[in-house]
Amino acid sequence: MTLDLNWNWMLDGWITAVAVVCAIACALLGNFLVLRRMSMLGDAITHAVLPGLAVAFLISDSRASLPMFIGAAIVGVLTAFFTEWIRRAGKVDEGASMGVVFTTLFAIGLVMIVQTIDQVDLDANCVLYGSIELTPLDTIDVAGWQIPRAFCTLFLVMLINLTFVIVFYKELKVTSFDPSLAGSIGFSPAIIHYALMVLVAITAVASFESVGSVLVVAMMVVPAATAYLLTHRLHIMICFSILAAIISAVAGHVSAIAIPASFGFRSTSTAGMMAVISGLLLFLAAMFAPRQGIAVKLWNQLALSWHILGDDIVALLYRVDEKQANQRTEKAWIREVLLCSPLSFTVVMTWLRIRGEIVIKTNELVLTDQGQHRAQNLVRSHRLWEQYLLDQVGIDPSRVHPQAEQMEHYTDKKMRQQLHQVTEKPSIDPHGSPIPEERSTK
Amino acid sequence: MSATPAECAPSLESQSFAFESLVAVSEQTTNVWSQLQRLLFLQDYNTRVVLFGAAMLGGAAGVVGVFTLLRKRALMGDAISHATLPGITISFLAASIWGFDEKSLPLLLVGATVTGLLGVSTILLLRGLTKLKEDTSLSIVLSVFFGAGIALLGIIQQMPKGHAAGLESFILGKTASMVVSDAQLIAAASITCLAGCSLLFKELKLLCFDENFAGSRGYPIVKLDLILMASVVVISIVGLQAVGLIMVVALLVTPAASSRFWTDDLTKMTLISAGIGMFSGVIGAAVSALYPRLPSGAMIVLFCATCFMISMTLGVKRGLLVRSLRRLKINRSIGRQHFLRTMYEVMEQKQQLGLEQSITINDLLPARSWSKNRLATIVSRSAREEWITRIHQEVRFTKKGRFEAERLTREHRLWELFLIHHADIAPTRVDREADHIEHVLEPEIVAELELLLIEDQRELPQSPHGFDHWKQTDDSKNGNQKPNGNQKPSAEPPVSRARTGK
Amino acid sequence: MFSSSDKQQDDSDSAPLLVEDLTVAYHRKPVLWDVEFQIPKGSLVGIVGPNGAGKSTLLKAIMGLVPIATGSIKVFNTPYRKARAKVGYVPQKESVDWDFPVTALDVVMMGLYKQIGWCLPARRHHRTQALRAMEQVGIADLAHRQISQLSGGQQQRTFLARALVQNADLYLMDEPFAAVDASTEKAIVEILRGLKKEGKTAIVIHHDLQTVNSYFDHVILLNMRVVADGPVEEVFNQENLNKTYGGRLTLLEEVSEAMRRRERSL
Known part of the structure; x- marks a missing residue:
């Protein structure tokens, strides 16, 4: 089966464009939902706006945008308000009060839609999972260009959200981080909160047509969460979330066409694939985020254990040397003493030789000058720590060794100097071994 | 060129189909009274089945919901129920590829269970291994899994064996189409959950109240938690048919939250919650069967919500009044x-x-x-x-x-x-x-x-x-019987201590 | 390091608690360094130290609720897992949600759950047992109150009763005296003395330095490591207190910070 993309710029181009603006509009607000731990409120609002839509349809008798947005905004605020009210007045757990409110509103909306099915051309399925594939068919005339209506609406909403985030950046930042501080310096957390809720509701309505209510949540929360995993800075997080949103949108539509095609089907739901792609991005971020990533952490642990093993090898060689013990420092013996696995031993040995800290002479490992340098400082750290633990912490001399053994690997020159000062410049450690001099680089 | 207007037609067709499924199947007889009569006396075998199923589901969801509420995981059910959709679609696809009956309910539910549990573990992993918080993990699983389900549904709709007929009803629910085997399945699942919760009643109580103490006494916290989450999965899955995956969370949350207004005792709370769940299930299903165009799932949820509002205002322990x-x-x-x-x-x-x-x-x-x-x-x-x-x-x-x-x-x-x-x-x-x-x-x-x-x-x-x-x-x-704990009688007897200022 | 088979320590076989070489780290940041002590049978032990000294962590480590990096803990000369029935735990009052729909009696009964057994309901004699424990702490008349309707002191007594009902031999109490009224404080002290008379042991995290002398006969001064432990009259002196509350071990903190940094950036 050949992978034939069947890309039509007039259609697929517009679909992608709609998807991109929709994803950006959602992701912008999503950052603050994630930071304020309100992701589920986003979910609740996107479900709950259904009755607002139905009422707007009934009143205005059209799919005109303005009444829809007003209806959605009102219901969105009501959802946030009722959730808060039930939580406070009824002393109900926040999750539960949210669950009660949004399911109720959703049910009301559903009943309304079904009841008025003859008068209103509103489809519950369309609200639930959208029909982005149909958006290029419904165009309006903008300065002579035939532009899909959905694109215009979403573009507008995206601009509104962008303006909101830029203008109220400072306020959003402080209210998300510390609402009580915000209140005390004069920003009303409640106003920002409800403004955010209104925008979430409006964005949800604008996105229904293209991605549907559940997937609005995907576009709001998942790119923002991906960005949250990647950085600690708010403005960088917002940029990353936009990037993740764009990638999800483009890759989502491409894969919606390409993946089913390779199994002999026609395209599938673009919205669904957008959610899946954003989930994949999140997975990648969770695994490989610098510092925090799960895989990265595992690798760091491995690298750290290798580093420590390297330290242990050079320190062992130093001690053998120091004691002038008549011990052949063969590989097998060292592995036996340090109880390490053959694999990590080989890796670390190779690394030490590349760095020129160890050479092999007649089957014995010998420290080079550089290796000597590293070892000497390590042993110095170790013995200073022993002295410190004995003197300052009051640990029994028989027990200081294992502690020092751990800490020596993390001790830098500055810390050694401090130790040296605090322990009153000892020349021997608690066990009577001499504490070597500091060897500075070059 | 794939997305031509003509090829979008299937989704348009399926829209009208969805409405049929939303509208409760009830013959539009002009004589509502005779229908009510039939309903009241359970003359209609089908009605009996539907009401029985709804009652069992409501009761079991009420009981499980109490524990999830007290464990402060009320919205877990929401995420789990959404996470079942890809499972349903995958088993549908698999069944049709290997030539099984793709509409066999048990098969679909097995798929739902698998992805439901996968969803739970993803939530727990995200929360445990990354810096994402609980709410974000929940909404990630909810939306991404649901998205995957929707994408697969898009493929199923193109399959030769008709549209994904039964599958649509999983999303919004269709109680009225319940048949005997469905009701049996619901009953079996509900009884399992009820039995589990009543056998482990005191262990779950301890888990929800004081996790640390339970740990210090040697209770396997993780296993107990898994049992609780597994019952949420089971309830969500059997609830799919009745109220649909979007609203099954209402059955898990609303009766439990309502019952807390009436009592300070966990046993009573569980019973009341089960009662509210059953009541809403039966009434919701019955009303939807009586009148045209009232989707059953939505009606059940609305009756739950009514109970909640009544409880919140009138509840004798924590009601507003x-x-x-x-x-x-x-x-x-x-x-x-x-x-x-x-x-x-x-x-x-x-x-x-x-x-x-x-x-x-x-x-x-x-x-x-x-x-x-x-x-x-x-x-x-x-x-x-x-x-x-x-x-x-x-x-x-x-x-x-x-x-x-x-x-x-x-x-x-x-x-x-x-x-x-x-x-x-x-x-x-x-x-x-x-x-x-x-x-x-x-x-x-x-x-x-x-x-x-x-x-x-x-x-x-x-x-x-x-x-x-x-x-x-x-x-x-004054009728001041100290019912409210604001005036505490002291532990000591009120002994007169002869102390005077004179 | 040494196996506990040192024969000269014959009484260590019956020692309620023997902690050796215990190090606990949260995310590789050590909270307890090389903690080592032994509790004589039938003593009332106060653990005293500044905030963040790892007092609660020590109790949790003893019960296996937090993972330990190194060291061994012996409760009645066996691992905690096997001695669980002999240990009663009184957690901090703040650790639970007091709005929970249970009565005081229910909470006290929780101490008996292991005894009642999995899946079985509580029976009448368990109830009387629980009521007796509540009587002991003077809250029997509040048995059927929902727990949020108890005052702070009464809530603390409920927790105490829950531990007492287990009839354990070793009690671990996490700040039972925090924010309780005077009469509750007195009642708890009475109960502690009663326990001692029965030959039982209690380890109590305590904040109020003024009362250490009168409440306890053994004290552990803790600040990430054991500064001193022993009979109150021997070790509870100004010098040891200064060591505990004064001079922070900046270098220790620095190296643990370096460990974390290194872990991240390598």
């Missing part, structure tokens, strides 16, 4: 205490403390920042409750009122002194909720304070503990 009455009562009792103390102090200043001596209301007015009207209200209420007697503008203590006023004044003065002289230990060593100062402070401190009071040249009203019978009459007369 009861709580505001309670607050009113407290405010009145505080007002009364302030009044009696002020009256005592004003009379003390005038050295007219005798029982037969009286004071005018106008004398009291400047003593506190109360308005004339407010004072008048308090005076007439106190007179009604026989703390004072009132003759025109003059008031005087009754015997009972006088003792109460003495006690209040004495405690107030001791309390003030204590705060001044022992400010350092006051916040940590004092239980402000106790209602008598003797129960708050150690006797030695009280004695020391009393000495200070005398040095202060202020007369100290005698400790009125010898007159405990007055207190009792006062309690019974």
